[in-house]
Amino acid sequence: MEQPDHNTYTPPETSETSSAHEDDDINADLASATFENLTSFVISWARSRDIFEQGSFKAQIAKFAEESAETVFAAGRVASEKNFPWDGSALEEFKDGIGDTLVTIIVSCSFIGLDPVRCLEHAYKVIRERKGKMIAGTFVKEAS
Numbered sequence: 001m002e003q004p005d006h007n008t009y010t011p012p013e014t015s016e017t018s019s020a021h022e023d024d025d026i027n028a029d030l031a032s033a034t035f036e037n038l039t040s041f042v043i044s045w046a047r048s049r050d051i052f053e054q055g056s057f058k059a060q061i062a063k064f065a066e067e068s069a070e071t072v073f074a075a076g077r078v079a080s081e082k083n084f085p086w087d088g089s090a091l092e093e094f095k096d097g098i099g100d101t102l103v104t105i106i107v108s109c110s111f112i113g114l115d116p117v118r119c120l121e122h123a124y125k126v127i128r129e130r131k132g133k134m135i136a137g138t139f140v141k142e143a144s
Contacts, residue, residue, distance in 0.1 A: 036117055042106045057111040064104035071097030 029037070046052060051060075074097045077090035109116045132141040
């Protein structure tokens with residue numbers, strides 16, 4: 001079976017080498033980047049590391065599971081901290097875990113030709129009218 005084109009929504013190829021000045025430009029770009037911009041950066045990063053050529057969708061899903069588990073562990077540490085606002089290492093671990101998980105989602109989507117922004121849009125369209133109630137701190141949807 002032929003793999004879907006994972007470049008369907010990605011930007012043109014970018015240079016893989018950068019100078020210190022270019023790194024400053026990239027950091028400035030990151031400060032004002034949209035989710036769409038960051039998605040493009042992640043795809044370029046994955047492409048530059050041959051993830052699409054030497055990796056697989058299945059391997060990305062396994063990496064997603066690994067990163068998700070690490071994020072859950074970090075979330076437990078954040079939840080156990082008593083001082084709000086959280087500013088400790090647990091919050092940094094959680095932030096890193098969320099980011100790493102998003103990277104694996106973006107790369108996984110790209111492997112099969114999906115745009116993660118459109119996936120999020122689809123999910124929102126499904127949940128926006130959803131009714132339910134809070135039970136023990138969790139939203140539980142009504143049966144349809």
